[in-house]
Amino acid sequence: MLSIYFIALILALLGLQSIILKTNRNLQETGIASIPLLPTNIYLFPHIWHNISFVARFFKIFLAVVMIILVTNEYTYNTLRQSLITGLSRGQIVLSKIFDALILSLASAILLLVFGLVMGSVYSSGFDLWDVVRKMNFLAAHFLMVFGFLSLAMMIAFIVKKASLSIMILLVYAYILELIPAFKYSDSFGDFLPLRSINLLIQAPNTTIFDFLHLSSQSNHISSIHIIVALVYTTLFCLVSYFVVRKRDL
Amino acid sequence: MEVLRVNGLTKTYGSLIAVNNLTFSLKRGEVYGILGPNGSGKTTTLAMLSEAIHPSSGEFLWFGKDSGLNQRSKLGIMLEKPNFYDYLSAKDNLKIIADIRGVDYSEIDIVLKRIGLFERCNSRFKTFSLGMKQRLAIGAAVLGDPQVLILDEPTNGLDPEGIAEVRELIRKMAGEEKTILLASHLLDEVQKVCTQMIVLKKGNIIYDGSVNANAKNEIIIELMAEDIAALTEVLKQSVDFANFERKKEMIFVKIAPNITTSILNAYMQQHDILLSHLAYKKQSLEEDIFEILNEIR
Ligand SMILES: Nc1ncnc2c1ncn2[C@@H]1O[C@H](COP(=O)(O)OP(=O)(O)O)[C@@H](O)[C@H]1O
Ligand SMILES: [Mg+2]
Numbered sequence: 001m002l003s004i005y006f007i008a009l010i011l012a013l014l015g016l017q018s019i020i021l022k023t024n025r026n027l028q029e030t031g032i033a034s035i036p037l038l039p040t041n042i043y044l045f046p047h048i049w050h051n052i053s054f055v056a057r058f059f060k061i062f063l064a065v066v067m068i069i070l071v072t073n074e075y076t077y078n079t080l081r082q083s084l085i086t087g088l089s090r091g092q093i094v095l096s097k098i099f100d101a102l103i104l105s106l107a108s109a110i111l112l113l114v115f116g117l118v119m120g121s122v123y124s125s126g127f128d129l130w131d132v133v134r135k136m137n138f139l140a141a142h143f144l145m146v147f148g149f150l151s152l153a154m155m156i157a158f159i160v161k162k163a164s165l166s167i168m169i170l171l172v173y174a175y176i177l178e179l180i181p182a183f184k185y186s187d188s189f190g191d192f193l194p195l196r197s198i199n200l201l202i203q204a205p206n207t208t209i210f211d212f213l214h215l216s217s218q219s220n221h222i223s224s225i226h227i228i229v230a231l232v233y234t235t236l237f238c239l240v241s242y243f244v245v246r247k248r249d250l
Numbered sequence: 251m252e253v254l255r256v257n258g259l260t261k262t263y264g265s266l267i268a269v270n271n272l273t274f275s276l277k278r279g280e281v282y283g284i285l286g287p288n289g290s291g292k293t294t295t296l297a298m299l300s301e302a303i304h305p306s307s308g309e310f311l312w313f314g315k316d317s318g319l320n321q322r323s324k325l326g327i328m329l330e331k332p333n334f335y336d337y338l339s340a341k342d343n344l345k346i347i348a349d350i351r352g353v354d355y356s357e358i359d360i361v362l363k364r365i366g367l368f369e370r371c372n373s374r375f376k377t378f379s380l381g382m383k384q385r386l387a388i389g390a391a392v393l394g395d396p397q398v399l400i401l402d403e404p405t406n407g408l409d410p411e412g413i414a415e416v417r418e419l420i421r422k423m424a425g426e427e428k429t430i431l432l433a434s435h436l437l438d439e440v441q442k443v444c445t446q447m448i449v450l451k452k453g454n455i456i457y458d459g460s461v462n463a464n465a466k467n468e469i470i471i472e473l474m475a476e477d478i479a480a481l482t483e484v485l486k487q488s489v490d491f492a493n494f495e496r497k498k499e500m501i502f503v504k505i506a507p508n509i510t511t512s513i514l515n516a517y518m519q520q521h522d523i524l525l526s527h528l529a530y531k532k533q534s535l536e537e538d539i540f541e542i543l544n545e546i547r
Contacts, residue, residue, distance in 0.1 A: 249303035
């Protein structure tokens with residue numbers, strides 16, 4: 001599962017470039033002059049960090065599945081009970097899973113870092129260190145976003161215990177339930193819902209390529225209010241996980 | 251010295267009282283058996299003492315304190331069915347346990363040899379037979395040489411040879427000044443391994459005391475028959491039922507605890523005696539225990 005995530009993400013990142021090139025060609029052939037051609041290079045420093053972490057946003061569900069399995073396996077094999085009678089406290093059990101989530105998020109950020117460094121140096125002309133590191137804060141935002149999402153997945157898995165059901169609940173929540181309020185009311189109404197606020201950490205790059213996708217929110221910055229909201233939710237998910245495990249018979 | 255004190259420990263599941271108001275204590279260096287048929291609350295009790303499940307009410311103190319983490323390292327616990335990672339080897343599973351308990355990896359091989367899994371230590375857990383899994387669970391409990399051992403049906407699923415080995419292991423550890431609490435549905439096992447026993451029936455303690463004081467006792471069964479003379483004659487000639495007395499129309503037979511009423515009944519039928527009454531003598535506490543012990547056998 002983990003390797004699926006890494007491979008899919010890399011393929012998507014690589015594929016993006018060719019999709020843009022192809023769209024450009026189509027646009028030229030149809031000859032609609034009013035539509036500006038898309039900039040062809042998304043791999044330029046420093047914007048590459050923003051671009052790739054935005055694309056990676058759509059792949060975090062794979063990591064969430066890994067996280068869910070990590071937690072629900074403990075229930076299926078009853079190893080939570082084994083760890084507990086061996087001497088781990090309930091708090092330590094939850095901490096070990098939070099640690100797993102941290103590792104996964106870190107691995108994901110490192111993957112983006114390596115990918116970005118490689119592709120960035122290939123496509124950027126010249127090498128200005130300030131350009132390379134300038135927008136790396138998007139990697140940190142990516143880390144926080146994945147970690148927040150994984151802690152939600154972890155909380156659901158701790159509560160539900162079953163892998164398939166947890167994944168279903170996460171999918172239904174992430175792709176259906178949370179979209180309803182935004183649909184029904186104003187667009188910004190759902191901004192403080194857990195997933196949307198986590199996703200708002202990295203908004204679509206405000207460039208022509210992504211303009212073309214008609215995304216509702218765009219920003220080239222990471223706003224501190226979104227960081228705070230994401231941190232609050234992440235803490236909440238971890239705390240709920242802890243209280244669930246503390247109250248429950250294992 | 252008191253190792254464990256349990257006070258009014260109770261666990262309910264909805265309307266079912268799985269464990270009802272248990273009060274007992276364990277002294278250091280003794281081997282205790284919790285004896286009771288399936289569903290009598292043995293695992294539930296041990297799981298509460300291990301803090302895997304929360305008591306509905308009551309309390310217990312390990313070494314005179316509310317159990318905390320520092321106490322846990324003194325307890326080696328094995329509950330019900332063995333729970334390990336299927337896809338890891340025996341050795342890797344024990345490494346996880348060793349990490350948690352802060353035990354040196356060098357002890358793992360010693361334990362593996364002790365439980366007879368050394369040759370298979372690199373096989374995945376899921377390839378193990380039930381007996382091997384059970385032995386690994388015992389290994390996980392004894393890793394780190396804890397002062398107290400809690401063992402839930404440790405010989406479950408083992409072949410006769412394995413059973414003998416595990417009992418030998420327990421006896422050996424009993425000789426090392428360890429306090430052992432062993433749950434079993436086998437009277438025979440408790441008698442062979444334990445010095446003290448607690449008998450559970452539907453979550454209630456019905457006996458708490460020495461193993462031997464009880465095992466030597468005999469049960470009294472009441473018999474009545476149309477032809478009481480023929481009955482006494484058959485009894486006199488039998489091996490197992492010759493110890494009886496007659497009071498008016500009722501015969502009281504003293505039998506060893508390993509004999510059930512059905513055996514007696516069958517014996518009478520073989521000798522063409524039609525019993526009109528067959529019952530345990532009125533249920534005193536002690537007789538109640540034996541009835542259960544007979545049930546479990
Ligand atoms: N999680 C549970 N939910 C509901 N009932 C349970 C649960 N665990 C045990 N029980 C019930 O509690 C009683 C005692 O079970 P248990 O402690 O496993 O008995 P034993 O170990 O002596 O065989 C049984 O009637 C069992 O069905
Ligand atoms: Mg049991």
